[in-house]
Amino acid sequence: MLSAPWRRLALRAKPVSSAVPKTSRILLGRNLNKLSNTTTLRYSSTAGNVTREIVSQALRSIGSKRESQQWLKLFSSAQTFCVLKVGGAIIQENLEDLCRSLLFLSELGLSPVLVHGAGPQLNRLLEEAGIEPQFSEGIRITDAKTLGIARKLFLEENLKLTDKLDQLGVATRSLSGVFMADYLDKEKWGYVGKITKVNSAPITHALKAGYLPIMTSLAESEDGRLLNVNADVAAAELARALEPLKVVYLSEKGGLFNGSGSKISQINLDEEYDDLMSQPWCRYGTRLKIKESKELLDTLPQSSSVTIIHPSDLLKELFTNSGAGTLIRRGDKIQKVSSLDEFQDLNRIREILTGDYKDPNTKATVDRFMELLAANPFTAYYDDSMSCLAIVLPPSANRPIATLATLNITKSGWLSNVVENVFSAIRKDHPSLYWIVSEADENLTWFFDKSDGSFNTNGSVFFYYGCEMDSNALASIFQDFVSHGHAVIGDSNIESQLGRVA
CATH class of the missing domain: 3.40.1160.10 (Acetylglutamate kinase-like)
Structure with a gap:
């Protein structure tokens, strides 16, 4: 869904039914x-x-x-x-x-x-x-x-x-x-x-x-x-x-x-x-x-x-x-912060995460997500104009692979390919990563291009790179996804609403 002024990044691709390589x-x-005889x-x-x-x-x-x-x-x-x-x-x-x-x-x-x-x-x-x-x-x-x-x-x-x-x-x-x-x-x-x-x-x-x-x-x-x-x-x-x-x-x-x-x-x-x-x-x-x-x-x-x-x-x-x-x-230099105190304007971050969603529970979910960030390590990636914001949670005991928890981008940021710069910065810092996307999203193919493989179930698509689907590191995360359509990162409600790129 594209919304003004902010939207969660729409993805594009054909849905898949099992682990597959890039599309x-x-x-x-x-x-x-086929057009050789149509010029007249x-x-x-x-x-x-x-x-x-x-x-x-x-x-x-x-x-x-x-x-x-x-x-x-x-x-x-x-x-x-x-x-x-x-x-x-x-x-x-x-x-x-x-x-x-x-x-x-x-x-x-x-x-x-x-x-x-x-x-x-x-x-x-x-x-x-x-x-x-x-x-x-x-x-x-x-x-x-x-x-x-x-x-x-x-x-x-x-x-x-x-x-x-x-x-x-x-x-x-x-x-x-x-x-x-x-x-x-x-x-x-x-x-x-x-x-x-x-x-x-x-x-x-x-x-x-x-x-x-x-x-x-x-x-x-x-x-x-x-x-x-x-x-x-x-x-x-x-x-x-x-x-x-x-x-x-x-x-x-x-x-x-x-x-x-x-x-x-x-x-x-x-x-x-x-x-x-x-x-x-x-x-x-x-x-x-x-x-x-x-x-x-x-x-x-x-x-x-x-x-x-x-x-x-x-x-x-x-x-x-x-x-x-x-x-x-020319692009933009990508900024990185690892604590909420490093953001110059937290209200702006809340606005970006909230977008124009009308769900009355969205504000409460954003508040809980901000509390999670205050209490846990993370890295946020963004450009100077904040046309793209990504937040990655590092590996932990429960999640052996880094998580792309949220990615927000404006229309101008998408057209200017700022998201490519942000994703490149993420890939440099994180040799393996997973994220979850709605299967109905019209832009799914962009993430196919960024992944090594994917799996879909329950209306969502699980993407990853830097590891194998049957690896020990991915097994527990993948099992959560198969069972619930999301991977638990502490608060399942936060994960189900903010922990996916959609």
Whole structure:
């Protein structure tokens, strides 16, 4: 249930009947092939409604209806929804996935601002012309001949992209003259530009007219000379000018990876940046992308984020809370306290725990829960604005595993992924954890993604991580859940009402 201003965090998932591993969702890409013969639908109003219904159904296949609706509402309300950087390799290898995702966004009334490069194609053409591509400090050295080949190639790749979208019925507008630049260092890099100005007026006009604006990363000097600019750099400058909600870099790898080869789901820069940059595996392209993302986000509104994602997973990244690639945000530092005296405003904590529940017993239950916290160890996790509050009870003689006793989050806290930062902080402190959620909750899948396994009975779902279902540590807690639908933590009434995330 979502309530204003506070709600207990809603969860989403399919109900399960026994211990199971983490759930997985149906990817939208599996449904896209069914639409190969439907592109003419947009040319009549009736057919357009059919297309939009197909789009709506496809969105529901990758997440809950509430999820897709809230993200769509957020994106639709933004002046600039997204700056999308497309590398040359994506146009070369993943044009179909990219254009179908852009078709879906178009049918939803969303138009990203797209800037693309053509690096791999340029390397190939230069080698065919007997010119060895040269780089200095990661920047392509661009002489007059290289620039001439690049100019022709960029136009061809731009046309390839716009033609494909036109075939699908997506209205596009190819823009030039958006980037103004000076020479970065003519003696060192030749015709390479440093962007000094972004002419946003053509982009704004295209968006208002219902077109998807597409541009290359070539810039112009004041005297009309074309200059080569790295597409990542051009996308960042475009983002600084437009201040979008999302800055999306499409990548063949689909995200950033840590030292064990696992994809990094989210990076909270305010909390994690220094630690990440000290890791031995954070090198080369990974280190550069994190550093550049921080430099960019430090100049954008707090609500903006950077995403690195494979084009086939773009819609899953945009319209589900768990996403699919690597999400990078400035985030908020997560505070931790271990006594009630450390809270600056206890009345505020009571209000958060009470929410807008009308049950006359809620206040008394909150009072007893506060008494329990006063007499027992706990750790509370929250952000500066208190958009998310979690309270964890440590292991004890009766509970060998830590308990997530309550988790409260506002709608804005959910959309800004503060809950991800809070849960990450909890996981660092507690190698094993359990919590209980209502089976009827529409957002159950989020917790499936955070757990190692689950079990449901009596209308509730038991989640855990860091241990096995048949382990001695979990046995007594699990037995309480099977018998009563909750796990006793001293006062069963407190546990049954506050000791579950619902």
